[in-house]
Amino acid sequence: MGARVITVTSGKGGVGKTTTTANLGVALAANEQRVACIDADIGLRNLDVVMGLENRIVYDIVDVVEGRARLRQALIRDKRLPELCLLPAAQTRDKSAISPSEMVQLVNDMRNDFDFILIDSPAGIEQGFKNAVAPADEVIIVTTPEVSAVRDADRIIGLVEAEEKGPARLIINRLRPAMVQRGDMLSREDVLDILAIDLIGIVPDDEAIIVSTNRGTPAAMHNHSPAGTAYRQIARRILGEDVPLLTPEPQTGLMARFSRWLRGE
Amino acid sequence: MSVAIKGTTEGLVVTLGEGEWDDVIATLTERLAASAGFFAGAEATLRVDGRTLDAAQLAYIRDLFSTHGGSLRSVVADDSATRAAARALGVSASASRLRFARPTTRPETDTTSGLVIRRTLRSGQSVRHGGHVVVIGDVNPGAEIVAGGDVVVWGRLRGLVHAGASGDTGAWVCALQLAPTQLRIADLFTRPPDAPSRGQTRVVPEVARIQDEMIVVEAWEPA
Numbered sequence: 001m002g003a004r005v006i007t008v009t010s011g012k013g014g015v016g017k018t019t020t021t022a023n024l025g026v027a028l029a030a031n032e033q034r035v036a037c038i039d040a041d042i043g044l045r046n047l048d049v050v051m052g053l054e055n056r057i058v059y060d061i062v063d064v065v066e067g068r069a070r071l072r073q074a075l076i077r078d079k080r081l082p083e084l085c086l087l088p089a090a091q092t093r094d095k096s097a098i099s100p101s102e103m104v105q106l107v108n109d110m111r112n113d114f115d116f117i118l119i120d121s122p123a124g125i126e127q128g129f130k131n132a133v134a135p136a137d138e139v140i141i142v143t144t145p146e147v148s149a150v151r152d153a154d155r156i157i158g159l160v161e162a163e164e165k166g167p168a169r170l171i172i173n174r175l176r177p178a179m180v181q182r183g184d185m186l187s188r189e190d191v192l193d194i195l196a197i198d199l200i201g202i203v204p205d206d207e208a209i210i211v212s213t214n215r216g217t218p219a220a221m222h223n224h225s226p227a228g229t230a231y232r233q234i235a236r237r238i239l240g241e242d243v244p245l246l247t248p249e250p251q252t253g254l255m256a257r258f259s260r261w262l263r264g265e
Numbered sequence: 266m267s268v269a270i271k272g273t274t275e276g277l278v279v280t281l282g283e284g285e286w287d288d289v290i291a292t293l294t295e296r297l298a299a300s301a302g303f304f305a306g307a308e309a310t311l312r313v314d315g316r317t318l319d320a321a322q323l324a325y326i327r328d329l330f331s332t333h334g335g336s337l338r339s340v341v342a343d344d345s346a347t348r349a350a351a352r353a354l355g356v357s358a359s360a361s362r363l364r365f366a367r368p369t370t371r372p373e374t375d376t377t378s379g380l381v382i383r384r385t386l387r388s389g390q391s392v393r394h395g396g397h398v399v400v401i402g403d404v405n406p407g408a409e410i411v412a413g414g415d416v417v418v419w420g421r422l423r424g425l426v427h428a429g430a431s432g433d434t435g436a437w438v439c440a441l442q443l444a445p446t447q448l449r450i451a452d453l454f455t456r457p458p459d460a461p462s463r464g465q466t467r468v469v470p471e472v473a474r475i476q477d478e479m480i481v482v483e484a485w486e487p488a
Contacts, residue, residue: 151388154405158387194405194423196385 002111003036006118006238007136009160011152013123015144016173019209021120022050023220023228024140027235029084030220033115036075036085038107040132041122042097045089052216053078053086062090062097065106080221085114095127100134107135116238125159133160139168140200145175145186150194157197169200171234176205178250188247201234203227204248268292270300277309277335281316290325297333305334312341320350327354375413386410386424395431406446412436418443425449437474443482448473455480 008021018041025037039047042062048054053076059069064087071087078084087110090097110117121132133139139160143153153170160168172191179185192199208225212218219228220235226248233243267284270277281289297304309330311323318326327337340351340358348358378396388407392398397414400422408424410416415436416428422440427449429436434451447456453475470485 151407154388154407158390161387196403 003034003114003117005107005111005135005137006116006140007040007121007132007138008118008140008142009121009129009132009156010123010142010149011125011156012143012149015142015149016203016209017123017142018046018050018120019213019218020140020142020171020173020203020231021047021118022218023231024235024238025051025084025086025116025118026081026218027220027232028116028118028238029078029081030232031235031239032083033239034083034113035116035118036087036110036114038087038117038119039089040103040119040128042089042128043091043094044122045091047120048076048086048088049216050213051078051086051218053088054216057088060088060090061106062093065098065102071106071109080217095122095131098131100130103131104135125155129156129159133163133165136165139165140171141168141195141197142171142173143191143195144173145180145188145191147186150186150191154195157195167197169198170195171201171203172199173203174205175202175248177248181250199245200237201230201245202248203230203234268296270296270304277304277307278312279309280312280314286322290329293326294329297329304330307335308338309335310339310341311337313344313347314341315343316347317344318342318347318350320353323347323350323354323356327356379414380412385420388424404440404445415439434475437472439470439472439485441470442468443471443473448480448482450475450480453478453480455482 008017010017021037025035029035037047037051038061039045041047048057056076059074061074063069064071064074075085075087078086107117119132119136122128141153141156143149157168172188175188176185180187188199188202204226206219206225206227208219209227219225220231222228236243267282267289269280269282281293311326323340330337337356340348340356341360342348342351342358343360348360351358375395379399380392380394380396381399381401382392383401385402386392386400386404386408388405391409393411395413397417398410398412399417400410401419403420404410404418404422404424404426406423409426410424411427411430413431414428414433416426416438418440420440421442421444423444423446425447426438426445428438429451432451436450438448438450444457447454450473471482472485473480473482
């Protein structure tokens, strides 16, 4: 027993797996959960940068698996949220440095010390993905409202089902309500029509994410940004709270109305 | 060829193909005798795939391997009783890695049989069957069905489908919503118009079949 192990994956790259992992980690830790984030993207590590912990890495996941460091030495505790830890990936190795069974063993060693273990999967369906999914109790699939991302998510869901990891849940990331309204972007319904799995959150496209990612302060730490709010709501749903899942509406502020008026709508 | 012996990166793989047990064993004995030096010291994997073997048969093959200086390390079998028998002999056993066979040729047509699939086929998943295929669920974009006979989808068909894949021009495809990325019947193929109309009208079940050497799609009408 112990921690719930949740793997965040997508198939396609660049849809927001790492951002999602970091923000859910922050939001869960802010709810007084003991959270460990594991970066399984060995060779292309990013999660440390997004979480702003890059300059504190001494040992990494491969050091732990190969016995050069103890788990405690490699785990980096977040300075802002003491309940939040990161186990960084190695940057100088590749996916073959760890096997799925080693990953399961590593995660089992951590289960008693945490409430949640979030695993940031690399893109693709090869070894790195298999490593990331092997220890999972639950899987969260991230997609963007684009045909190619949805296609890859569908492939991943098929693979996760074959692994018998239980029903995967979906986050639709970077939705642009105004584009959906104009019929220029897949809507929530269009995505669910294909993927047909439980939706656990919709994250609107938000410039604050780019800023916060570059600064290493996940958006869920602040109260203002729409994306940060969406991630905090997803965390509450993961904790079992019944938080209504609204489809984001186009902005109706003065500027939005003004620009619509300029376009003659 | 009923027996194949191959060197792979994972060691020697001995595959037992189709045929009567006695014939297969005779061929295997002959092949092993012919390649005696090749087999010495080898740890071999035995692939029986769809075939069912009992403990005595497995033990026979194990002994045959050891008389040629090799050993039986593992067994790959689809049948769980065969795998259990192998484990009872102290040999590791696993199921075929591929859930669906990946034939290099078209499936043999066998219109007396049918395959029912009660789930949604997702992108990357593929079904190949010599007979008719019935899917209760959707066929998503990126999934494919290749059938010797007809294909019936009780759901939305949005992937690639090939009915009558061995050349049966009488085969047809029907679905509650027929919107495939590509539709093939026998040697003909078609695809939907490039710009699907937005705000589609009511979705009706449709049937695709060959008429006058063209694939024709018609709404299903109760007779």
